[in-house]
Amino acid sequence: MTFDHDPTFNLISMVQLPVSLWKSALDGASDEIYLVDQHGFIHYANNAAVASTGLNEAQLVGRPIANLETNATPIDWTSLWADLVRVGFVRLEVQRQDVEGNDYLAEWRITLVRHEIGMFALIMASSLLKRPNVETADNRKTMVANAINQVLQDTINPQTDNEIGELWLKMAEDMTGSKYGFVGEINEEGKYDALALSDPGWDACRIPGTNKTKLIMNMVFRGFWGHPVTTGESIIVNEPDQHPQSVGRPEGHPPLTAFLGVPMKHNGKVVGMFALANKEGGYDEEDVKCVELLAMSFVEALLRRRMMVREKDLHEARDASLKDPLTGLYNRRFFDEFQRNLGFEKKTAVLACDVDHFKATNDTYGHAVGDTVLKEVAAIMMKCVRESDYVIRIGGEEFVILIQESSDDVALITAERIRRMLARYVFCAASDEFNKTISIGIAMFPEDADSLSGCLELADKALYQAKEEGRDRVVRYVA
Numbered sequence: 001m002t003f004d005h006d007p008t009f010n011l012i013s014m015v016q017l018p019v020s021l022w023k024s025a026l027d028g029a030s031d032e033i034y035l036v037d038q039h040g041f042i043h044y045a046n047n048a049a050v051a052s053t054g055l056n057e058a059q060l061v062g063r064p065i066a067n068l069e070t071n072a073t074p075i076d077w078t079s080l081w082a083d084l085v086r087v088g089f090v091r092l093e094v095q096r097q098d099v100e101g102n103d104y105l106a107e108w109r110i111t112l113v114r115h116e117i118g119m120f121a122l123i124m125a126s127s128l129l130k131r132p133n134v135e136t137a138d139n140r141k142t143m144v145a146n147a148i149n150q151v152l153q154d155t156i157n158p159q160t161d162n163e164i165g166e167l168w169l170k171m172a173e174d175m176t177g178s179k180y181g182f183v184g185e186i187n188e189e190g191k192y193d194a195l196a197l198s199d200p201g202w203d204a205c206r207i208p209g210t211n212k213t214k215l216i217m218n219m220v221f222r223g224f225w226g227h228p229v230t231t232g233e234s235i236i237v238n239e240p241d242q243h244p245q246s247v248g249r250p251e252g253h254p255p256l257t258a259f260l261g262v263p264m265k266h267n268g269k270v271v272g273m274f275a276l277a278n279k280e281g282g283y284d285e286e287d288v289k290c291v292e293l294l295a296m297s298f299v300e301a302l303l304r305r306r307m308m309v310r311e312k313d314l315h316e317a318r319d320a321s322l323k324d325p326l327t328g329l330y331n332r333r334f335f336d337e338f339q340r341n342l343g344f345e346k347k348t349a350v351l352a353c354d355v356d357h358f359k360a361t362n363d364t365y366g367h368a369v370g371d372t373v374l375k376e377v378a379a380i381m382m383k384c385v386r387e388s389d390y391v392i393r394i395g396g397e398e399f400v401i402l403i404q405e406s407s408d409d410v411a412l413i414t415a416e417r418i419r420r421m422l423a424r425y426v427f428c429a430a431s432d433e434f435n436k437t438i439s440i441g442i443a444m445f446p447e448d449a450d451s452l453s454g455c456l457e458l459a460d461k462a463l464y465q466a467k468e469e470g471r472d473r474v475v476r477y478v479a
């Protein structure tokens with residue numbers, strides 16, 4: 001493994017934001033920040049990390065995070081990484097030691113960062129009891145760094161666009177000391193739709209009977225309000241009434257003492273705006289820098305979230321097309337796809353299962369009861385198999401079970417378990433109770449046939465034999 005590239009590069013390229021902004025935010029944050037690869041090696045450490053560990057950046061980069069001399073307790077990186085990959089975000093408390101050898105408790109907030117060159121862990125470490133002596137305790141920069149962390153978390157936690165908007169608007173207000181504001185996007189008609197609006201104490205924007213605010217939709221902003229959207233430039237207006245672009249305020253709107261408007265951009269195009277109001281003493285260039293950084297992070301968070309939601313929807317739609325709506329089991333299409341992707345090395349048992357005299361159930365109790373029986377049979381089958389096995393409703397009252405990495409014994413034991421459980425199960429129909437049995441035929445892939453469907457044909461032959469021999473039994477196919 002080599003670490004000869006700019007260590008910040010990975011992080012920057014992941015979030016695709018200008019290097020200078022991110023680097024200054026991360027470098028100057030008062031929390032220690034590390035970017036760590038999946039093997040636990042540090043790729044980037046900020047100034048606070050340098051101050052806290054007493055090691056310079058060159059000494060830190062390439063070092064395993066788990067074995068930092070400042071970790072008073074060892075860290076099991078392998079299991080931590082496994083949790084991170086599974087959940088996306090991990091928070092833990094780590095006993096650490098400052099450069100003078102004093103123990104202190106630190107909180108690590110770790111976010112999984114996915115990138116085409118690999119996955120990384122972004123660790124933000126802050127002392128819970130005693131902050132190590134870090135000179136760069138600039139509160140604002142810590143907030144910006146927290147915002148970066150938030151971007152990454154926002155893409156993981158399922159939230160609505162409006163909730164994300166509220167979160168980022170609050171962050172922008174806190175960072176600048178604004179009294180109120182709004183954030184929104186340009187819609188397809190080129191007008192403005194708010195995603196979040198904080199309460200400026202103006203009745204006109206309140207939803208009657210609630211303390212929620214009405215979202216502005218399809219708005220065209222004039223004067224300095226619209227400046228960020230029309231020009232793509234941020235604007236500070238510290239004396240709104242005297243400003244040449246002043247268009248006054250709508251009736252009943254609370255006093256406006258200062259205004260900061262920052263465009264949200266994506267690929268150079270203005271896609272929205274942050275608008276903040278009434279910072280005491282007015283806004284300055286530092287506010288512009290912070291909010292511009294936030295605006296970029298916000299767009300990133302929003303777009304990433306939408307992409308993830310789209311992917312999830314697609315995934316669910318695909319999943320639904322492979323499922324049987326009655327039982328929730330996989331369907332025939334799944335069997336065909338599974339077969340296509342099956343490698344030869346995967347020993348798989350094929351169990352062909354058919355409920356005995358099912359037609360009689362339909363005839364006696366009606367189709368609806370028949371459906372309930374099928375659902376309950378499906379549930380019994382699911383209880384009898386391992387998580388790694390597949391239960392498929394191949395059609396009507398016929399089911400197929402695929403047991404991966406199976407031996408003859410495992411297949412027979414599973415089939416017998418299903419047969420016995422079903423035979424003992426009592427079904428109910430109105431005031432009547434009844435039992436059902438099942439017949440099962442077994443064939444093994446690739447031992448008996450060189451395709452799964454070939455195996456299914458042989459398992460069906462064995463199933464037919466089971467029916468012939470009196471039903472309620474398991475038969476292993478023999479050539």
Ligand SMILES: Nc1nc2c(ncn2[C@@H]2O[C@H](COP(=O)(O)OP(=O)(O)OP(=O)(O)O)[C@@H](O)[C@H]2O)c(=O)[nH]1
Nearest residue numbers: 354355356357358359360362367368370371396397
């Ligand atoms: N309720 C219900 N019945 C179904 C469904 N799909 C198929 N069937 C019925 O399942 C029955 C299958 O009957 P047969 O294939 O004759 O076999 P059987 O009565 O189970 O008898 P053996 O298999 O010989 O033990 C038919 O009556 C189908 O109409 C379904 O989704 N719901």
